[in-house]
Structure formats: C-alpha cells, structure tokens
Amino acid sequence: MLRALIERLRVPLLLLLVALALLAIASDRRALARGDRESGWWRGVLLELAAPVQKALTAPVDGTRNAWSHYVALRGVRQENERLRERLAQLEEENLQFREALVEGGRLRTIADMRRDVEVPMRPAQVVGMDVSPWFHSVLVDRGRSDGVHAGMPVVTEDGVVGVITATSPNAARTLLLLDAQSSVDGIVQRSRARGIVRGTGGDGLEFEFFVRGDDVQVGDLVITSGFGGVHPKGSRIGEVVAVHADPTAFAHRAVLRPAVDFGRLEQVFVLLWRGPALDLLYDGEGDQTGPVSETTAGRQTAAPAAAVPAKPTP
Amino acid sequence: MRRTALVAWGLALVGLWIVGSAATWLPRAWLPDVTLLVAVALGLRVPGALGLATAWAVGGTADLLSGGPLGQHALLDLGAWLLTRVGVHRVDLARGVVLVPFVATLSALQLLGQWALTGIPGLGREVFAIAIPQALVNAVVALAFQRLLEGLSGRVDPDDPGPGSLRIDAATGLR
Numbered sequence: 001m002l003r004a005l006i007e008r009l010r011v012p013l014l015l016l017l018v019a020l021a022l023l024a025i026a027s028d029r030r031a032l033a034r035g036d037r038e039s040g041w042w043r044g045v046l047l048e049l050a051a052p053v054q055k056a057l058t059a060p061v062d063g064t065r066n067a068w069s070h071y072v073a074l075r076g077v078r079q080e081n082e083r084l085r086e087r088l089a090q091l092e093e094e095n096l097q098f099r100e101a102l103v104e105g106g107r108l109r110t111i112a113d114m115r116r117d118v119e120v121p122m123r124p125a126q127v128v129g130m131d132v133s134p135w136f137h138s139v140l141v142d143r144g145r146s147d148g149v150h151a152g153m154p155v156v157t158e159d160g161v162v163g164v165i166t167a168t169s170p171n172a173a174r175t176l177l178l179l180d181a182q183s184s185v186d187g188i189v190q191r192s193r194a195r196g197i198v199r200g201t202g203g204d205g206l207e208f209e210f211f212v213r214g215d216d217v218q219v220g221d222l223v224i225t226s227g228f229g230g231v232h233p234k235g236s237r238i239g240e241v242v243a244v245h246a247d248p249t250a251f252a253h254r255a256v257l258r259p260a261v262d263f264g265r266l267e268q269v270f271v272l273l274w275r276g277p278a279l280d281l282l283y284d285g286e287g288d289q290t291g292p293v294s295e296t297t298a299g300r301q302t303a304a305p306a307a308a309v310p311a312k313p314t315p
Numbered sequence: 316m317r318r319t320a321l322v323a324w325g326l327a328l329v330g331l332w333i334v335g336s337a338a339t340w341l342p343r344a345w346l347p348d349v350t351l352l353v354a355v356a357l358g359l360r361v362p363g364a365l366g367l368a369t370a371w372a373v374g375g376t377a378d379l380l381s382g383g384p385l386g387q388h389a390l391l392d393l394g395a396w397l398l399t400r401v402g403v404h405r406v407d408l409a410r411g412v413v414l415v416p417f418v419a420t421l422s423a424l425q426l427l428g429q430w431a432l433t434g435i436p437g438l439g440r441e442v443f444a445i446a447i448p449q450a451l452v453n454a455v456v457a458l459a460f461q462r463l464l465e466g467l468s469g470r471v472d473p474d475d476p477g478p479g480s481l482r483i484d485a486a487t488g489l490r
Contacts, residue, residue: 010364017371017393024378024386025432046379050332057336065340130338131382132331134346134445135429138382140335166382176382181434203441 044169051142051172054129062267082268086124089158089270096224096235099190120233122156122270123147125173137180137200137263138163143271144171152231154272160237160260161185161225162269173271178206178238179263186229187238192216195226198238198257206239206257217244217255233274319468320361320369326464327353327373331380344448347456350377351425354392355418355457356464358399359408370396384433391428395421411458418457422450 066078125141143149145168155162155175163183167174176183181202188195189210194217196210208223210216221241227234239257246253330349337346354370361369374392378385402408402417426446 010367013364014367014393014397017367018390021371021374021386021390021393024389025384028384028386029433046376050335050380053332054336057333058339061336061340127339129332129335130343132335132338132349132377133381133383133388134343134449135442136381136383174382180382182382203439 044167047140047167047172047174048144048169051128051140051144051169054140055126055142058128085158089156092158093156093236096237120272120274122272123149125149125155125269125271127266127269128172135202136182137177137202138166139175139177139266139269141173141175141269141271142171144169144173146170147271148273149173149271150275152275154232154236154274155269156236156272157261157266157269159262160239161232162261162263162266164231165271175269177263178259178261179204184229185232185238186226187223188226189217189241190222190224191218192221195228196252198223204259204263206259208239208241208255208257209252210255211252217241217246217253219244223257233272316361316365316472318472319464320357320365322467322471323353323357323361323464324369324373324376326467328376331377335380344445345452346449347452347460348422348425348449350374350388350392351395351421351453352418352457352460353464354395355399355414355421356461358396359403359461360464360468362400362403366396366400367393387429387432390432391425394428395425398424409461414457414461415454419450419454422446422453426450 123143125143125147127139128142129140131138141149141155149165149168151165151168153165155165161178163175163177163180165173166176177200178185178198179200179202181200183200185198186195187198187208192212194210194212196208196212199207199209201207208217219241223238223241225232225234225236225238237260239259241255242258243256244253245255327350330353334346334349350373353373357366357370357373360366370392371389374389375386377388377392381388398421399408399417406413406417408414408417423446426442
C-alpha cells in the first residue's frame with residue numbers, strides 16, 4: 001500500500017528534488033555573492049565525520065612517504081625543520097610588514113604599534129583531504145571550532161595566502177583555496193601599488209584584474225593582499241606576475257599570476273585566528289558557530305585593525 | 316531494495332572519503348567520480364521513487380563534502396540515474412561492453428551539466444586534461460563498481476532481484 005503510494009508520487013518527487021537542488025544552487029551562489037561563507041550545521045556533521053576517516057586514510061601513505069626522511073636519513077632534523085619553518089613564516093611575514101610600512105608611509109611605525117599589530121595568533125593545521133570534485137579547489141583541515149577556527153578566517157602558509165575557511169565543525173574545517181573560481185581577494189602590486197582583484201581560475205593559476213595603466217604591472221612583480229577585501233590581512237603574498245595582458249583601449253587589464261603557495265604540496269597550513277571587519281560585521285551575534293573569535297576560543301584576544309596584521313604563530 | 320539503496324549511499328560516502336584522501340597524493344584525473352558510478356549502479360538496481368531519492372541523496376552528500384555550490388551534484392546524479400533508467404529499458408546495460416561506453420558518455424554529459432549549472436569549469440584545455448582521463452577511469456571502474464554493489468546488496472538484501480532480472484510486483488505491475 002505504502003509502496004504503491006510512493007510509486008504514484010514518483011513524478012511529483014522528481015520535480016520536488018529538482019526544485020530543491022536548483023533552489024540550493026541559487027541560494028548558495030547568492031550567499032557567496034554577498035560574502036556569507038558560513039554554511040549550515042548539516043555540512044559540519046559530514047565534515048566532522050570525514051576528518052578523522054580521511055586523516056586515517058592519508059596517514060599510512062603519508063607515513064610511508066615520510067618514512068625514509070623521518071626515521072632513517074633525517075632523524076631528528078624534521079622536527080627542527082618544522083620549527084624553523086614556522087619561525088621562518090613568522091619572520092617573513094614580519095619582514096613583509098616592515099617593508100610595507102617603509103613603502104607605504106616612508107617611515108617606520110612605532111615599536112608599540114608593531115607589537116600590537118603582530119599579535120595575531122595562528123593555529124597550525126594539517127591538510128587531511130582534498131575536494132571530492134576535481135572542478136572545485138578546497139581542502140579539509142583537522143582543526144575546527146574547538147580550536148577557535150571559524151568561517152571567514154584566512155589560511156596561509158609560510159609562502160603566502162592559501163584561502164579562507166568556509167565551513168566548520170567542532171574538529172574540522174573546509175578551506176576554499178585561492179585557486180577556486182569562486183575565490184577572489186583584493187591585491188596590490190608591492191612595487192607600484194597598483195590595485196586590483198585577484199581571482200582563482202579554477203585551474204593552477206590566478207588572474208589579476210587591475211584598473212591602472214598597464215605598465216604599472218610588470219612581469220616579476222609581487223602581488224600581496226591589500227587588506228581592503230575584509231578577509232585577508234594586509235601584506236600576505238598572493239603570487240608573482242608571469243604575464244600581463246594590457247589592452248590600451250580597455251578599462252580593466254589582466255595579468256596572470258603564479259601563486260606564491262605550491263597548492264600541489266599542501267600539507268601543513270596556518271589558520272589566522274582573525275576575522276576581517278567586514279566578515280565580523282556579517283557574522284557577529286550569530287552564536288558560537290559563527291561568532292567572532294574570543295579569548296576563550298583562541299587563547300588570547302585577537303581584535304586587530306584592518307591594516308597591517310602580520311601573522312604570528314601561537315606558542 | 317531499501318537495504319540496497321542504503322548500501323549504495325554508504326558505498327558513496329566511503330568512496331568520497333577515499334577519493335578525498337587519495338587526491339592528496341594522486342592526480343585528480345586518475346580518480347573516479349564515485350557518485351556518478353553509484354548513481355549508475357542505482358539506476359541498474361533500484362528503480363522507482365526509492366532509486367530517485369537515493370541518487371539525489373548520494374549527490375547531496377558529495378555537495379556537502381565539496382567546496383562547490385550545494386545542489387549541483389544532487390541534480391547531476393539525479394540526471395545520471397534517470398538516464399540510466401532510460402538506458403535500462405533500451406539496452407542491456409548490465410553487460411560490460413554496453414556499460415563502459417555508456418558511463419564514458421555520462422561522464423562527458425556531467426561535465427557539460429556542471430558547466431551549464433555553475434560555469435565551472437570553463438571548458439578549456441586544462442579541463443579536458445582532467446575530464447578525458449577521468450571519463451576513461453569511470454568507464455573502466457564502472458563494471459567493477461556495479462559488481463561490488465551487487466555483491467554487497469546480495470549479502471544484505473536477499474530480496475534484491477539483481478540487474479536484468481524480471482520483477483513482477485502486484486502493486487506496480489511489470490518493470
């Protein structure tokens with residue numbers, strides 16, 4: 001009886017499922033367009049289940065891959081290397097900020113300002129899985145809300161910008177990579193201060209769209225985050241210009257960037273426990289899952305100005 | 316039949332986890348589209364509203380685990396299930412010689428569907444460098460996947476008639 005009823009409802013069910021899927025696509029795109037990157041709790045449930053399983057699945061391969069260097073050839077050196085890489089990331093970020101301060105204002109900021117600015121903690125996280133679809137670029141990391149990680153937080157490595165957290169569960173988070181066609185970040189050329197938008201192409205490269213004279217952007221220029229996008233702090237490396245397509249008749253010009261980060265070798269990343277002012281306004285007051293980072297979740301106060309927020313790893 | 320549907324969904328979930336992990340050390344083009352394969356296997360074994368809903372749920376699971384927009388895998392896998400049902404009525408899809416080109420064609424159609432729905436990926440050389448090998452991998456793995464679901468559902472669902480068998484149901488007639 002029940003089966004017969006269900007079978008009779010086949011066509012309405014088909015229409016309902018198609019409508020639901022189309023509605024989901026439309027609402028997801030609308031949410032992305034207005035910058036609302038936090039997804040619902042249902043996504044978090046699957047992330048929470050996926051993270052330990054995928055970690056367990058990648059562990060044997062990673063273990064085998066690292067066995068030689070870890071146990072035979074580089075015994076003891078690997079830990080030291082990881083510590084030094086972390087320190088190097090911190091120093092390079094600080095160095096970039098100092099250079100930014102020099103280029104931008106022509107004078108050094110006061111030591112007190114710097115001390116305040118650099119106090120943005122990082123949370124190291126391990127990449128445990130990639131996107132299940134080859135057409136989207138995201139990674140699953142083994143840190144979540146219980147570690148103070150929330151949607152909208154930037155993710156970096158010692159080389160530069162990786163992406164932004166888009167979904168979280170208590171112990172896992174999904175990071176939308178800069179390469180993804182849905183990603184964009186406000187960037188400036190460090191040498192000429194030419195400003196524009198860096199977009200993921202969905203492939204291995206990035207596209208920089210800028211609105212100044214073509215010769216203000218040259219091959220070899222370094223593009224960094226401007227801090228204006230409200231997601232990434234100012235001064236993180238995005239990529240290097242490898243080609244410029246400047247059409248003198250066009251309003252906007254394009255350049256091709258080689259990402260600063262080698263996305264094919266992502267293993268360890270750092271989540272900046274900081275959310276830009278635009279995202280904080282968007283998510284403020286929406287409960288624990290979407291609320292701003294607090295002392296209790298991040299281990300220390302993370303309020304920071306929009307500009308000049310270099311990264312510093314947590315102890 | 317319900318158990319078969321549940322097994323198929325479980326197989327899709329485990330498959331997605333494995334693919335997500337394997338993608339950290341293997342090129343994406345070498346990894347199959349698990350949800351497409353499950354949708355095809357469902358189309359071969361689970362007809363009616365149950366198959367329809369399960370195919371949608373399998374796609375929805377991929378949506379939740381992916382960075383892409385919600386709903387697009389659900390819609391595409393629903394389409395794959397429908398096309399498989401249409402194929403089942405016309406040819407013997409359980410035979411490898413038919414199933415392999417069918418799955419390769421479905422893979423190409425899914426790529427077009429994805430592009431039409433989201434504009435991602437842009438149809439360029441970089442995309443075809445992934446899409447063509449993946450379509451071949453899907454086609455090669457499809458038969459093994461179908462056999463795997465058959466084996467698993469045979470264990471958990473003794474009422475499952477298997478693909479290609481004649482099924483007479485008093486309520487719905489001949490299918």
